[in-house]
Amino acid sequence: MLPQSHSSAGMAGAVTALQTDGSVIFYNPGGMVFLEKSNVFGGVSYSQSRIAFRSNNSGLVNRTESKNMLPFYVGGTIKLSDKMAAGIVVNTPFGYNTTWRSDWEGRYIVLSSKLNTLFIQPTLSYKFSEKLGVGAGFVFASANHKWNRALIVADGADVQFESKATGFGFNAGINYAINKKLTAALTYRSKVKLNFKNTDVTFSNIPASLVDQYPSSTNADAEMPLPSVLSIGFSYEVFKGLKLNFETNLNSWSSFDSLNYEFDASNTTLNEEFRQSRKYRDALTLRLGAMYKISNKITGRAGIAFDQTPVKENYMTPDMPDGDRYVFGIGASFNVSKAFVIEGSYNFETKAEREGVNKDTGLNGAFNSLSHCFGVGINYSF
Amino acid sequence: MNNNHLLKSLLLAVLIVAGCKPELKEIKFDNNSIDFSKYVAIGSSYTAGYQNNALFDLGQQNSFAAILAGQLKKVGGGEFLQPLVSGNDGAGFNFFLQTYIPQLKLQYGTACGAAPGFSTFSSNVTDIAAVESYIGSNVPFNNMGVPGMKSSDLDNANFGSPDLLLSKNPYYSRFATNPETSTVLSDAVRQLPTFFSFWVGFNDIYDCAMAGSNQSLATITPLANFQNNINNALTSLIAGNRKGVVANIPDLLDLPYFTSIAYNALVLTEQQAQDLNALYASNNPPITFQAGNNPLVISDPLAASGKRQMKPGELVLLPVTLDSINCAGWGSNTQKPLGNRFVLTASEINTLRNTITGYNNYLKTKADENNLAYVDMYAFFKKISSGYSHNGVAYSSEFLKGQFFSLDGITPTGRGSALIANEFIKAINEKYQTRIPQTDANSFPGILFP
Numbered sequence: 061m062l063p064q065s066h067s068s069a070g071m072a073g074a075v076t077a078l079q080t081d082g083s084v085i086f087y088n089p090g091g092m093v094f095l096e097k098s099n100v101f102g103g104v105s106y107s108q109s110r111i112a113f114r115s116n117n118s119g120l121v122n123r124t125e126s127k128n129m130l131p132f133y134v135g136g137t138i139k140l141s142d143k144m145a146a147g148i149v150v151n152t153p154f155g156y157n158t159t160w161r162s163d164w165e166g167r168y169i170v171l172s173s174k175l176n177t178l179f180i181q182p183t184l185s186y187k188f189s190e191k192l193g194v195g196a197g198f199v200f201a202s203a204n205h206k207w208n209r210a211l212i213v214a215d216g217a218d219v220q221f222e223s224k225a226t227g228f229g230f231n232a233g234i235n236y237a238i239n240k241k242l243t244a245a246l247t248y249r250s251k252v253k254l255n256f257k258n259t260d261v262t263f264s265n266i267p268a269s270l271v272d273q274y275p276s277s278t279n280a281d282a283e284m285p286l287p288s289v290l291s292i293g294f295s296y297e298v299f300k301g302l303k304l305n306f307e308t309n310l311n312s313w314s315s316f317d318s319l320n321y322e323f324d325a326s327n328t329t330l331n332e333e334f335r336q337s338r339k340y341r342d343a344l345t346l347r348l349g350a351m352y353k354i355s356n357k358i359t360g361r362a363g364i365a366f367d368q369t370p371v372k373e374n375y376m377t378p379d380m381p382d383g384d385r386y387v388f389g390i391g392a393s394f395n396v397s398k399a400f401v402i403e404g405s406y407n408f409e410t411k412a413e414r415e416g417v418n419k420d421t422g423l424n425g426a427f428n429s430l431s432h433c434f435g436v437g438i439n440y441s442f
Numbered sequence: 443m444n445n446n447h448l449l450k451s452l453l454l455a456v457l458i459v460a461g462c463k464p465e466l467k468e469i470k471f472d473n474n475s476i477d478f479s480k481y482v483a484i485g486s487s488y489t490a491g492y493q494n495n496a497l498f499d500l501g502q503q504n505s506f507a508a509i510l511a512g513q514l515k516k517v518g519g520g521e522f523l524q525p526l527v528s529g530n531d532g533a534g535f536n537f538f539l540q541t542y543i544p545q546l547k548l549q550y551g552t553a554c555g556a557a558p559g560f561s562t563f564s565s566n567v568t569d570i571a572a573v574e575s576y577i578g579s580n581v582p583f584n585n586m587g588v589p590g591m592k593s594s595d596l597d598n599a600n601f602g603s604p605d606l607l608l609s610k611n612p613y614y615s616r617f618a619t620n621p622e623t624s625t626v627l628s629d630a631v632r633q634l635p636t637f638f639s640f641w642v643g644f645n646d647i648y649d650c651a652m653a654g655s656n657q658s659l660a661t662i663t664p665l666a667n668f669q670n671n672i673n674n675a676l677t678s679l680i681a682g683n684r685k686g687v688v689a690n691i692p693d694l695l696d697l698p699y700f701t702s703i704a705y706n707a708l709v710l711t712e713q714q715a716q717d718l719n720a721l722y723a724s725n726n727p728p729i730t731f732q733a734g735n736n737p738l739v740i741s742d743p744l745a746a747s748g749k750r751q752m753k754p755g756e757l758v759l760l761p762v763t764l765d766s767i768n769c770a771g772w773g774s775n776t777q778k779p780l781g782n783r784f785v786l787t788a789s790e791i792n793t794l795r796n797t798i799t800g801y802n803n804y805l806k807t808k809a810d811e812n813n814l815a816y817v818d819m820y821a822f823f824k825k826i827s828s829g830y831s832h833n834g835v836a837y838s839s840e841f842l843k844g845q846f847f848s849l850d851g852i853t854p855t856g857r858g859s860a861l862i863a864n865e866f867i868k869a870i871n872e873k874y875q876t877r878i879p880q881t882d883a884n885s886f887p888g889i890l891f892p
Contacts, residue, residue: 117880168834269550422831428464
C-alpha cells in the first residue's frame with residue numbers, strides 16, 4: 061500500500077491514533093472531528109521499485125526496467141460544528157508498475173503489468189465527548205489494470221489485457237483518548253472488490269492457423285479484491301513535543317484466491333489457459349513511528365514498519381513478487397505560517413531474497429525488490 | 443539542528459538509495475573437478491536430433507546432446523562436433539520398409555468437408571544426397587547419435603557400411619571414421635571421452651512398437667541380448683573410470699505416436715451408423731455402430747470373420763491419421779479395416795511394456811554398478827504426460843499443442859530436447875555434486891504453426 065500523506069509516510073504509516081492533519085480522513089475517520097480547524101491538503105510522491113529475479117535453473121539474473129509511479133492525494137476537512145466534521149479525500153492507495161525485459165525467462169508469464177487505483181472517500185466524523193470520536197466514510201474506487209505476456213505459439217506472439225474497474229467500500233474508525241497522554245484508535249477499511257468488466261484482450265502476431273483460438277480482439281471479465289484492513293493503534297505523548305504511535309494492521313488478503321478471466325462465450329477455451337492462482341493469505345503489519353517538535357516551525361518524523369507478505373512462496377508471480385518487507389520512513393514538516401505547513405517524506409522498503417517454485421508456472425528462482433518513495437505536500441488550515 | 447541540515451540529510455539519504463539495486467545471491471557454477479572437456483554422446487534418434495521424421499541441420503543443432511554440450515561448456519566442457527547434414531530438408535528413413543522418407547510438415551485446412559484442423563504432410567523435397575554424402579574423417583564426432591540405432595548395432599562394423607543391404611541404416615556410414623571397420627562404440631572410445639551420455643535401447647523396442655508389433659517388419663531385442671550388448675558397450679566406455687550418464691526408455695503410453703488417435707475415433711451420424719450396421723450385419727464377432735464415437739474396425743486373424751472392432755486400451759498409431767479415418771473410410775469401410783501394423787492390441791502392449799521395464803531395470807543396475815548418473819526418462823515422460831510447466835509454458839504429450847513432441851509424435855522438438863537436456867543436467871548434478879546450469883527451454887524452436 062502506498063503512503064497517503066507525507067506526515068504518515070515520514071512515520072512509516074504509523075499514524076492511526078494521531079490527529080495531525082487532514083490525512084486523518086483516510087487513516088482514522090474517528091479522529092477527524094478532533095482536528096482544531098478546517099484543512100485543505102494535498103501532495104505527490106515519486107515512487108520507484110526495482111525487482112530482480114534469479115533463475116534457479118539457468119542461474120541468470122533478470123531485472124525489471126526502472127518504472128515510476130506518482131501516487132498523490134488531495135482533500136479537505138471542514139468543521140461543521142463543535143461536534144461534527146466532514147471531509148473528502150481523493151487518493152491512490154494501491155498500485156504497481158512492473159516491466160521486465162522482452163527476453164527474460166518469465167516472458168510467458170508476465171512482460172509488463174501495471175495497476176493504478178483512485179479512491180474517493182467522503183466522510184463524516186462525530187464527537188461523542190472530548191474523549192470519544194467516531195467517523196465513517198463511503199469509498200468509491202476506480203482502477204486501471206494493464207498487462208501483457210508472450211505466447212509460445214510463435215515468435216513475437218503476445219497477449220495484452222487492458223481494463224477499467226469500479227468498486228465500493230467504506231472506511232470507519234473510533235478514536236478514544238484514554239488519558240491526556242494516551243490515545244487508542246480502532247479502524248476498519250472494508251474490502252473493495254474491483255470488477256474488471258469487459259477487459260479488452262488483444263492477441264498479436266498469431267499464426268493464421270490459430271486465429272480462431274486466439275482472436276485478435278475479444279473480451280473477458282475478471283475480479284480483483286483489495287483487502288480489508290483492521291487497525292488497532294495507540295499514540296503516546298512521551299513528553300511535550302514527542303509523540304509515539306504504535307499500531308498493528310490486519311490485512312485480509314485471503315480473499316484474493318485467483319485472478320481468473322471469463323472469456324466471451326465463443327472463447328471459453330481460453331478461461332483455463334489464463335487462470336492465475338494467487339492464494340494470498342491474511343497478513344499483519346506492525347508499525348512504530350515518532351514525531352518530534354524540533355522547534356516552533358519544524359517537526360521531524362521517523363518510523364519503521366514490518367509488513368508481512370500475503371504471498372505464499374509457491375505462488376509468487378513476477379508482476380508483484382512480494383516478500384516480508386521492512387519499511388523505513390523519515391520526514392519533516394515546516395510551518396511556513398500558523399496555517400500553512402509544507403511537509404516532505406522519504407520511504408525506503410527492503411526485503412530479503414525469497415525463493416520458490418510457482419505451482420502454476422513452474423518458475424523456479426528467487427525474487428528480491430526494493431523501492432523508495434519521496435515527495436512533498438502541503439496542509440492549509442483555517 | 444537547523445532546517446538546512448535536515449534537508450541535506452534527507453537529500454543524501456535519497457541519493458544513497460537511488461543507486462541501489464535489489465541484491466540476489468549469485469549461483470556459482472561448478473564442475474566439482476569432473477572433466478567435461480571431451481563429452482561424447484552415444485544414442486539413437488533423440489541423441490542425433492532426428493525430428494519430424496527426418497535428420498536435418500536445425501534438428502541436429504537442437505538435439506538434447508548439443509544442448510547439453512552447450513551447458514557443459516559453462517563448466518569446462520569443450521567443443522562438440524556434430525555430423526551435421528547440410529540444409530534443412532534432410533531425409534528420414536523407414537527402418538522396417540528400408541526406404542527414405544521425406545520430412546513431415548504441418549498444415550491447417552479443411553479435409554473432406556470436416557471442420558478445419560491440423561494435419562501433417564510430406565515435404566516434397568527428400569535430400570538423400572545430404573544424408574548419404576560421406577563426411578567422416580580421422581577425427582570422430584562428439585555426437586555419435588545415430589537415428590534408429592539398436593543396442594546390437596553399437597559394436598557392429600557392418601552398421602557403418604555404405605551398402606544399405608548390410609547396414610540397414612544410412613546414418614552411421616556417412617560419418618564412420620572407417621566405414622565397415624569402425625563401429626559406433628570404437629569411434630566413441632577412440633576419442634578418449636572424459637564424459638559420455640548413453641541413451642541406447644529405444645529402437646530395440648520402438649522399431650517393433652512403431653510397426654504395430656508386426657513381427658515380419660520388426661522384432662523386439664530379447665532382454666538377454668539387450669543386456670549383453672549394453673554390458674559390452676558400457677564396459678568399454680567406463681574403462682579408466684570414466685564418468686557418464688545413462689538414460690532409460692520412456693513408456694509408449696507417453697508418446698503421441700501411440701496416444702493421439704483414440705480407439706473410438708470414428709465419429710458417425712445416425713444415418714452413417716445405420717448404413718454401416720447393414721454392411722456389417724453378418725460379421726462375427728458382431729460389429730455395431732451408433733451415432734457419435736465408435737471403435738475403429740481392425741483386421742484380426744483371430745476373429746472369425748477376420749475383422750473386429752477395437753477395444754478400450756488398444757492403440758491406433760499416428761500414421762493412420764484422422765483424415766484417412768474421416769475422409770477415406772479407414773477403420774469403417776468393410777474393405778478398409780486397419781491393418782495389424784497400424785494398431786497395438788492389449789497383449790502386444792503388455793509385451794512391449796514388460797520389455798521396457800526389463801530394459802530399464804538393467805540400465806539402472808548397470809548405471810549404479812558403474813558409478814554413472816542415471817536419468818529416469820521413463821518417469822520424466824510421465825510428468826510431461828500429466829502436464830509440465832516450465833517458465834510459464836505448459837508442456838504436455840498432447841500432439842502439436844503440447845509442444846514437447848515434433849510432428850512424428852516420437853521425437854522431441856527443440857523445446858522438448860532442451861527439457862530433456864535439463865533432466866540430464868539434474869541427474870549429473872545429483873550424482874557428481876556438480877552445478878551445471880540448466881537452460882531456458884522456451885528459447886528453443888517448438889512446433890512451427892502455419
